[in-house]
Amino acid sequence: xxxxxxxxxxxxxxxxxxxxxxxxxxxxxxxxxxxxxxxxxxxxxxxxxxxxxxxxxxxxxxxxxxxxxxxxxxxxxxxxxxxxxxxxxxxxxxxxxxxxxxxxxxxxxxxxxxxxxxxxxxxxxxxxxxxxxxxxxxxxxxxxxxxxxxxxxxxxxxxxxxxxxxxxxxxxxxxxxxxxxxxxxxxxxxxxxxxxxxxxxxxxxxxxxxxxxxxxxxxxxxxxxxxxxxxxxxxxxxxxxxxxxxxxxxxxxxxxxxxxxxxxxxxxxxxxxxxxxxxxxxxxxxxxxxxxxxxxxxxxxxxxxxxxxxxxxxxxxxxxxxxxxxxxxxxxxxxxxxxxxxxxxxxxxxxxxxxxxxxxxxxxxxxxxxxxxxxxxxxxxxxxxxxxxxxxxxxxxxxxxxxxxxxxxx
Amino acid sequence: xxxxxxxxxxxxxxxxxxxxxxxxxxxxxxxxxxxxxxxxxxxxxxxxxxxxxxxxxxxxxxxxxxxxxxxxxxxxxxxxxxxxxxxxxxxxxxxxxxxxxxxxxxxxxxxxxxxxxxxxxxxxxxxxxxxxxxxxxxxxxxxxxxxxxxxxxxxxxxxxxxxxxxxxxxxxxxxxxxxxxxxxxxxxxxxxxxxxxxxxxxxxxxxxxxxxxxxxxxxxxxxxxxxxxxxxxxxxxxxxxxxxxxxxxxxxxxxxxxxxxxxxxxxxxxxxxxxxxxxxxxxxxxxxxxxxxxxxxxxxxxxxxxxxxxxxxxxxxxxxxxxxxxxxxxxxxxxxxxxxxxxxxxxxxxxxxxxxxxxxxxxxxxxxxxxxxxxxxxxxxxxxxxxxxxxxxxxxxxxxxxxxxxxxxxxxxxxxxxxxxxxxxxxxxxxxxxxxxxxxxxxxxxxxxxxxxxx
Numbered sequence: 001x002x003x004x005x006x007x008x009x010x011x012x013x014x015x016x017x018x019x020x021x022x023x024x025x026x027x028x029x030x031x032x033x034x035x036x037x038x039x040x041x042x043x044x045x046x047x048x049x050x051x052x053x054x055x056x057x058x059x060x061x062x063x064x065x066x067x068x069x070x071x072x073x074x075x076x077x078x079x080x081x082x083x084x085x086x087x088x089x090x091x092x093x094x095x096x097x098x099x100x101x102x103x104x105x106x107x108x109x110x111x112x113x114x115x116x117x118x119x120x121x122x123x124x125x126x127x128x129x130x131x132x133x134x135x136x137x138x139x140x141x142x143x144x145x146x147x148x149x150x151x152x153x154x155x156x157x158x159x160x161x162x163x164x165x166x167x168x169x170x171x172x173x174x175x176x177x178x179x180x181x182x183x184x185x186x187x188x189x190x191x192x193x194x195x196x197x198x199x200x201x202x203x204x205x206x207x208x209x210x211x212x213x214x215x216x217x218x219x220x221x222x223x224x225x226x227x228x229x230x231x232x233x234x235x236x237x238x239x240x241x242x243x244x245x246x247x248x249x250x251x252x253x254x255x256x257x258x259x260x261x262x263x264x265x266x267x268x269x270x271x272x273x274x275x276x277x278x279x280x281x282x283x284x285x286x287x288x289x290x291x292x293x294x295x296x297x298x299x300x301x302x303x304x305x306x307x308x309x310x311x312x313x314x315x316x317x318x319x320x321x322x323x324x325x326x327x328x329x330x331x332x333x334x335x336x337x338x339x340x341x342x343x344x345x346x347x348x349x350x351x352x353x354x355x356x357x358x359x360x361x362x363x364x365x366x367x368x369x370x371x372x373x374x375x376x377x378x379x380x381x382x383x384x385x386x387x388x389x390x391x392x393x394x395x396x397x398x399x400x401x402x403x404x405x406x407x408x409x410x
Numbered sequence: 411x412x413x414x415x416x417x418x419x420x421x422x423x424x425x426x427x428x429x430x431x432x433x434x435x436x437x438x439x440x441x442x443x444x445x446x447x448x449x450x451x452x453x454x455x456x457x458x459x460x461x462x463x464x465x466x467x468x469x470x471x472x473x474x475x476x477x478x479x480x481x482x483x484x485x486x487x488x489x490x491x492x493x494x495x496x497x498x499x500x501x502x503x504x505x506x507x508x509x510x511x512x513x514x515x516x517x518x519x520x521x522x523x524x525x526x527x528x529x530x531x532x533x534x535x536x537x538x539x540x541x542x543x544x545x546x547x548x549x550x551x552x553x554x555x556x557x558x559x560x561x562x563x564x565x566x567x568x569x570x571x572x573x574x575x576x577x578x579x580x581x582x583x584x585x586x587x588x589x590x591x592x593x594x595x596x597x598x599x600x601x602x603x604x605x606x607x608x609x610x611x612x613x614x615x616x617x618x619x620x621x622x623x624x625x626x627x628x629x630x631x632x633x634x635x636x637x638x639x640x641x642x643x644x645x646x647x648x649x650x651x652x653x654x655x656x657x658x659x660x661x662x663x664x665x666x667x668x669x670x671x672x673x674x675x676x677x678x679x680x681x682x683x684x685x686x687x688x689x690x691x692x693x694x695x696x697x698x699x700x701x702x703x704x705x706x707x708x709x710x711x712x713x714x715x716x717x718x719x720x721x722x723x724x725x726x727x728x729x730x731x732x733x734x735x736x737x738x739x740x741x742x743x744x745x746x747x748x749x750x751x752x753x754x755x756x757x758x759x760x761x762x763x764x765x766x767x768x769x770x771x772x773x774x775x776x777x778x779x780x781x782x783x784x785x786x787x788x789x790x791x792x793x794x795x796x797x798x799x800x801x802x803x804x805x806x807x808x809x810x811x812x813x814x815x816x817x818x819x820x821x822x823x824x825x826x827x828x829x830x831x832x833x834x835x836x837x838x839x840x841x842x843x844x845x846x847x848x849x850x851x852x853x854x855x856x857x858x859x860x861x862x863x864x865x
Contacts, residue, residue, distance in 0.1 A: 009639040034639050055671035067670030140789035145766045151773025154705040160777045164618040168694045169703055169775055171684050172624050173608040176664045183631045188811035190638040195436045205814035216810035217627035223515035224497035228778035229804040230514050235497025248617045255616045257601045319592050326598035328607040331672035339589035358673040360663040364636050367652040
């Protein structure tokens with residue numbers, strides 16, 4: 001008897017992916033992880049701009065060598081399609097007819113001008129869910145403003161309170177705000193699909209603004225927006241140490257972030273083996289520990305202690321003594337981290353241009369009966385699945401495709 | 411009886427909740443047990459409550475989950491003021507009679523949810539939990555795994571009670587492995603994942619690394635999505651599902667290009683601050699006024715030329731130091747000095763508008779007041795007033811995405827006061843009689859106040 005292959009939640013769902021760059025592809029990547037058939041529509045010849053963005057494998061540029069592209073487009077199929085041609089648009093409409101979800105990240109109005117907006121696509125597929133992901137949303141005074149990670153975080157996120165009081169505010173690393181918005185687009189798409197399938201709704205149109213997704217949540221912005229209304233005080237960047245024992249302390253091989261405060265200081269003192277301090281009223285009583293002078297007084301105790309230890313030694317001591325803290329890891333530390341290694345987090349994926357290299361692993365693990373998570377498929381080569389998709393789904397012949405190729409449609 | 415995906419289209423199977431009228435939203439009729447703490451977990455159940463799920467927070471009058479309803483149940487005035495400097499705090503910086511109902515953080519993510527109190531360390535408390543599991547669709551939690559163990563909350567047990575349950579567990583590092591019991595907050599987990607060292611200032615010690623929590627937001631979105639995926643899995647298989655969503659594993663992909671550069675090239679990025687991987691200009695500049703800043707970046711030569719025009723230095727466009735992106739990146743300290751000299755005596759919002767008009771990407775660093783007064787958000791109807799019986803009326807954001815079918819999804823009901831919905835949940839949802847409810851009350855399960863022994 002053969003056991004049927006356990007299903008993934010979306011393995012009967014088809015997504016037409018009209019996104020490019022970083023936010024949209026991150027969102028469809030997550031839906032692909034849940035099993036969806038994500039058909040990525042790319043511009044002929046050049047493809048998604050991230051194909052030409054670093055980092056490249058061995059620092060050698062090439063459309064199949066961008067780490068950013070490879071990471072963002074696992075579990076997808078790629079077809080090329082020239083949407084500036086009527087035939088290209090016709091093929092897209094044919095693909096949309098039986099798709100469940102379209103996700104797109106063009107500037108507002110672009111698809112409408114091509115006759116491919118939600119109003120047009122809904123006519124050929126009334127149960128379609130369409131998700132648009134843009135910098136500021138589909139309407140409003142900023143609709144056509146330009147956006148890049150830096151300024152979207154500045155406007156939407158809590159940049160004003162990130163960093164040190166005597167220095168400039170800091171963005172988050174890399175493209176985190178864009179990715180987060182992509183994640184929200186995945187949730188929006190799923191909420192649309194849920195309505196169609198569980199609530200018998202006609203399709204839905206989801207409007208996702210990166211600015212608004214950052215404003216909603218990142219760095220607990222929600223709580224700060226409420227806090228300002230409650231108290232009239234705005235969030236500010238903290239000083240290096242605002243709580244006794246807390247802050248980033250230097251170790252022999254790096255740095256360690258420790259949470260301090262009157263509540264935690266007895267544990268920190270015990271961790272350091274300096275219990276005799278707790279016999280003094282400054283440290284042994286709640287009132288003593290809460291005095292603001294203790295913040296600076298404690299630094300000459302804690303810093304020599306951490307400096308004599310590696311950040312991992314400090315981490316182990318902290319865990320043992322219920323002190324909240326963690327090392328400031330590098331990527332190298334992360335790859336070698338015992339927890340990530342034990343859970344086999346990083347996934348090796350083979351690829352014709354790069355060979356087998358490690359990728360970030362799954363966001364979530366589904367504990368299906370008798371089944372591990374299915375392996376991820378590498379990112380597609382540009383147009384790798386054009387023939388497979390157009391013959392398999394639309395029933396075109398190889399001659400049809402040769403003609404389309406000759407005319408620059410695919 | 412478990413709520414059935416197909417039967418409850420009109421909420422017909424669901425008993426009427428007098429304090430939480432059926433809003434006719436997509437997730438109406440689904441019930442989720444919420445055992446979440448701090449931020450990532452509550453943010454996930456907030457998404458689902460916004461869209462209509464009946465989210466029941468399971469709380470206790472005898473246990474105060476740290477940093478969920480504030481730092482302490484009964485904080486001293488100094489502690490309330492300390493929160494205020496972090497941009498959080500309580501209305502008028504007063505703890506009030508019940509401080510746990512006045513936390514800005516809890517009241518921002520608690521909206522649209524219900525609260526019950528029960529002591530899970532007692533047999534009758536465990537029985538109430540079992541009854542709740544039997545009539546719920548999902549359970550979401552983000553606790554240290556061993557504290558769930560101690561309360562007997564495991565997939566093995568709960569799926570016996572309700573084989574159609576969708577259980578989302580969001581420990582920091584996973585349900586197994588050497589870090590299973592390592593207690594951390596979001597900022598520590600992010601340090602393990604490598605974020606603060608990449609993010610911090612380039613020219614001063616990493617001792618000044620900021621402690622942000624972008625991971626919590628993504629963790630919340632991810633768990634809400636996981637629940638919807640679980641529902642679809644259940645519809646197709648008839649079975650429930652355990653989904654493990656460790657916040658660390660959910661976060662590392664948000665550092666994707668750094669992971670890939672290390673994996674492909676062995677390159678380790680640290681202390682990037684506000685610089686881009688390769689673009690210049692790309693920085694935060696001081697603007698006129700106290701703690702006012704503006705961001706400016708260019709990703710092509712047209713933008714760069716437009717910037718030179720606006721700052722009235724058109725000759726810079728062809729200056730050998732700045733004539734292409736590579737030169738600008740190389741000479742970015744000089745470039746930033748020129749741009750910073752132009753921004754320093756101008757308002758951040760004026761700079762943003764002026765540059766955007768000229769086609770240059772720019773954004774003011776918005777503080778809370780700027781955000782609440784922002785004209786784009788105003789146009790989009792992003793905030794809506796929400797009254798709270800113990801905190802007053804304040805503006806709260808709608809959902810982070812807009813649906814054409816349901817354009818007004820957002821805050822409907824205030825964040826629940828501790829134990830506010832006990833009567834509805836015990837009697838109507840769990841089916842306890844008036845006498846049994848009184849017995850729960852006598853045994854200390856029911857209440858709207860923390861036990862006086864809790865600080």
